[in-house]
Amino acid sequence: MTQTLTIRRPDDWHVHLRDGALLKGVAPHTARQFARAIVMPNLNPPMTDMAGVAAYRARIVEAVGQGSDFAPLMTLYLTDDTDPDEVARGHAAGVFVAAKLYPAHATTGSAHGVTDIARIYPVLERMAEIGMPLLIHGEVTDADVDIFDREAVFIARTLTRLIADLPGLRVVFEHITTAEAADFVRDAGPNVAATITPQHLHINRNAMLVGGIRPHAYCLPVAKREHHRQALRTLATSGFDRVFLGTDTAPHAQHLKEAACGCAGLFNAPFALESYATVFEEEGALDRFEAFASRNGPAFYRLPVNTQTVTLVREPVTVPASYDCNGTTIVPFHAGETLNWRFAG
Numbered sequence: 001m002t003q004t005l006t007i008r009r010p011d012d013w014h015v016h017l018r019d020g021a022l023l024k025g026v027a028p029h030t031a032r033q034f035a036r037a038i039v040m041p042n043l044n045p046p047m048t049d050m051a052g053v054a055a056y057r058a059r060i061v062e063a064v065g066q067g068s069d070f071a072p073l074m075t076l077y078l079t080d081d082t083d084p085d086e087v088a089r090g091h092a093a094g095v096f097v098a099a100k101l102y103p104a105h106a107t108t109g110s111a112h113g114v115t116d117i118a119r120i121y122p123v124l125e126r127m128a129e130i131g132m133p134l135l136i137h138g139e140v141t142d143a144d145v146d147i148f149d150r151e152a153v154f155i156a157r158t159l160t161r162l163i164a165d166l167p168g169l170r171v172v173f174e175h176i177t178t179a180e181a182a183d184f185v186r187d188a189g190p191n192v193a194a195t196i197t198p199q200h201l202h203i204n205r206n207a208m209l210v211g212g213i214r215p216h217a218y219c220l221p222v223a224k225r226e227h228h229r230q231a232l233r234t235l236a237t238s239g240f241d242r243v244f245l246g247t248d249t250a251p252h253a254q255h256l257k258e259a260a261c262g263c264a265g266l267f268n269a270p271f272a273l274e275s276y277a278t279v280f281e282e283e284g285a286l287d288r289f290e291a292f293a294s295r296n297g298p299a300f301y302r303l304p305v306n307t308q309t310v311t312l313v314r315e316p317v318t319v320p321a322s323y324d325c326n327g328t329t330i331v332p333f334h335a336g337e338t339l340n341w342r343f344a345g
Contacts, residue, residue: 001314002286002314003313003314004311004312004313004314004344005277005286005289005311005312005313005314005341006309006310006311006312007289007290007293007294007309007310007312008290008294008295008305008306008307008308008309008310009034009035009294009306009307009308009309009310010033010034010035010245010273010293010294010306010310011034011035011036011037011038011245011294011297011298011306012030012033012034012036012037012038012245012246012247012249012269012272013037013038013172013195013244013245013246013297013301014038014040014135014174014175014195014197014246014247014248015030015037015038015039015040015247015248015249015269016039016040016042016108016248016249016250016251016265017030017037017039017040017060017063017072018043018251019043019056019059021326021327021328022251022325022326022328023059023060023063024063024326025323025324025325025326025327025328025330026249026251026267026269026325026330027060027063027064028063028064028065028068029249029269029270030070030249030269030272031064031068031070032343033269033272033273033310033343034070034272035069035070035071035306035308036070036071036072036073036303036306037070037071037072037073038073038075038097038098038135038246039056039057039060039072039073039074039075040075040100041053041056041074041075041076041077041100042077042100042102042107042108042109042110043056043109044109045112046077046079046109046112047074047075047076047077048076048077048079048082048112049076049086049090050086050089050090050093050095050096053074053075053076053090053095053096054074054095056074057072057074057095060072073097073098073301074095074096074097075096075097075098075099075100075135076090076096076098076099076100077099077100077102077112077113078099078100078101078102078113078114078120078123079112079113079114080114080115080116080119080120082099082120082123083123084122084123084125084126085126087099087123087126087127087132088126088130088132091127091130091132092130097132097133097301098132098133098134098135098172098301099123099127099132099133099134099135100135100136100137101113101114101117101120101134101135101136101137102114102137103117103137103139103140103141103154104141105141106137106139106141106150106220107137107139107220107221107264108220108250108263108264108265110137117158117162121165121166124162124166124169125166127169127170128166128168128169128170129168131170131302132170133170133171133172133300133301134169134170134171134172135171135172135174136159136171136172136173136174137174137175137221138151138154138155138158138159138173138174138176138181138221139151139154139220139221140153140154140157140158147222148205148222148224148225150221151176151177151178151180151181151221152178152180152181155180155181155184159171159173159184160184163188163189163191163192167189167191168191169191170191170192170193170300171191171192171193172193172194172195172300173185173192173193173194173195174194174195174246174248175195175196175197175200175221175246175248176194176195176196176200176232177200177221177222177223177224177228177232178224178228178231179227179228179231179232181194182194182231182232182234182235183231185235185242185243186235186240188242190242192242193242193243193244193296193300194235194242194243194244195243195244195245195246195248196232196235196236196243196244196245196246197219197246197247197248197266197268198247198268198272198275198276198279198333199217199219199223199248199266199268199333200223200229200232201229201232201233201236201275201276201279202229202275202278202279202334203217203223203229204223204224204225204226204228204229205222205223205224205225206226207223208222208223215257215258215259215262216257216266216331216333216335217266218257218262218264218266219248219250219264219265219266220264220265222264233279233283234283236279236280236292237279237280237283237285237288237292238285238288239285239288239291241291241296241299242296242300243292243296244292244293244296244297244300245272245276245292245293245297246297247268247269247272248265248266248268249266249267249268249269249272250264250265250266250267251265251267251269251325251328251330252265252267252330253328253329253330254322254329254330254331255329257331266332266333267323267330267331267332267333268332268333268334269332270319270320270323270332271317271319271332271333271334271339271343273293273310273312273341273343274312274317274339274341274342274343275333275334275339276289276292276293277289277312277341278339278340278341280292281340281341294306310343310344310345311344311345312341312342312343312344313341313342313344314340314341314342315340315341315342316338316339316340316342317338317339317341317342318336318337318338318339319332319333319334319335319336319337319338319339320332320335321335321336322335
């Protein structure tokens, strides 16, 4: 039985680092395990131009502290009014590596998102021309669509058409949660990839609803039925090269999660690699973990693989019940649970 697992240092291809005091409390957890991270732009106000994105990157670098080699990879928040020239300029200058499409009101911080994807086709056409990835929160927001069906309906109604219209557009279908999404990505061409979170590999919707409302299992997109979880585990551990690690770590204060209208999002950064490694071990696929965590993402983003390595040791580790993140109490994913792997650095 494997007692240590050494892999190329991974990257996290989907994080929410927040801003201000909370940024300083949570960013070091991501920087501790990952060399780079794709940073989401859904702040208040959102990051919709070069100047705002560049300033936010500077705040992240300051938050992780001197001596850290962590590199935040920034994204632009798309709106109905995004200028294609601004997108191209920012990408050429290295200010942002990708752009994020939030359907309006789909999730936290998406109120300024895109109301109709047809309105931003000029932006997407320019992105296809310059090879800039589009990162998609893939859900519809129609009131008549059940929340558990929003991802599947988005695939049928929007994503299939988008790929057909713009086959040269490089798309990351983020934090997929359904068997339909797993099948879509597997069957799509080389320009379509996906990220999968640790929570969607570990829990199904029972975690939110059995024995009472469990707010610390609530995220968006919501966890689905068990057969969807199994489909995601199969894809993640299969060796398929267009699926990779993206935690979607999304910290919220404990009192905002445990509220009458609790916030969506799970803080999984402190034990992200341990959580993923547990899944790969359970699926008998530890030999494929490095590809998922460290190689597939850089390949799709056309970036070099990290030269450093990290090591996980087979030792039981208990996840704390909460963290004090620079004055904000946050309950992490797996709180109180014991995992079988420990990050040794």
